Amino acid sequence: MSRYWSPIISQLSPYIPGEQPKVDNLVKLNTNENPYGPSPRVIEAIRGRADDNLRLYPEPTSKGLRETVADYYGLTPEQVFIGNGSDEVLAHTFFAFFQQSRPLLFPDITYSFYPVYCSLYGIDYRTVPLEEDFSVNLGPYTQTNGGIIFPNPNAPTGCLLSLDKIEQLLTQNSDSVVVIDEAYIDFGGDSAVKLVDNYPNLLVIQTLSKSRSLAGLRIGLAMGSRDLIDGLVRVKDSFNSYPIDRLAEAAAVASFEDDSYFKKVCQQVIESREQLNAELQALGFQVLPSAANFVFAHHPKLDALTIAAKLRSEGVIVRHFKQPRVDHYLRITIGTPKHIERLMEVLKRII
Ligand SMILES: *Cc1c(COP(=O)(O)O)cnc(C)c1O
DSSP states (O other): OOTTSOHHHHTOOOOOOOOOOOOTTOEEOSSOOOSSOOOHHHHHHHHHHOSGGGGSOOOTTOHHHHHHHHHHHTOOGGGEEEESSHHHHHHHHHHHHOOSSSOEEEESSSOTTHHHHHHHHTOOEEEEOOOTTSOOOOGGGGSOOSOEEEESSOTTTOOOOOHHHHHHHHHHTTTSOEEEEOTTGGGTOOOGGGGTTTOTTEEEEEESSSTTSOTTTOOEEEEEOHHHHHHHHHHHTTTOSOOSOHHHHHHHHHHHHOHHHHHHHHHHHHHHHHHHHHHHHHTTOEEOOOSSSEEEEEOTTSOHHHHHHHHHHTTEEOBOOOOTTTTTOEEEEOOOHHHHHHHHHHHHHHO
């Protein structure tokens, strides 16, 4: 608390990201980064743009990247919004659409940044309990609301909701903006982007941080009707006109252009996930079905915090959430086959 702070600041409880420790040979399975680097063409694109033109501001609407993304998904550039990481896109989304007299709805177990944005912007919200098996129950989403948001696949569970359920939600809530946060969709889900032309209340948010191995560059996207995108642009241009720098934009374009590299990396992560899943189950873990680049698992005989601490002492870090219903679970990011081997070696010793 400081007497210099604006009053609202002392009431915030900021999001705490997973740690980024500087330890040699660490097996880092705690923040869902991609274990593989970006396409060589991405690195080349960054090098190619590291020149005198950096003295100039970037194109403020990221026009080139919006055109590339629009082409990739069969949209128009006016249906695409670019931000500095999807966390920034989410922040603008909460500000642009969810400050309503009716409460925002999201699941009780979900991305823990959502309540943080609500406290930042003074947004009233209700959480909707997931089912016992952590699947989404659509029933309560018919209650009066000023918006709906959840990740698909959900975080940190990895559970996927089908597109026909999402369409049902969009139809039942035509007066609210429904936001699908697709941070992990490329690891096995069907994107809701194909519904954008049919539902003016749908906003799909994606990131280049996970499946496209570019967490360090900070690039996020939103796709939706022109109406929604215009709303986001109004917020952006009242906040920061140039959210994406020249190098990040060049890298993002190159990433979408090298589709075969992207698909190969996603496929490798999916195969490793299925392998890890089977190996964890063989050790007695219960693992939720995941469509993401992580698994959410618990062991009926061992405390999650104890497992996490022992893994850590052996140089393997995973994520634990101190939250009712899931505090006996660990979220483990899918690493390379070598990372998984190391993880399993330590786990076998613990169990
Ligand atoms: C990782 C993640 C994000 C944030 O991604 P950035 O683009 O790196 O800001 C957003 N939503 C969910 C559900 C995530 O897991």
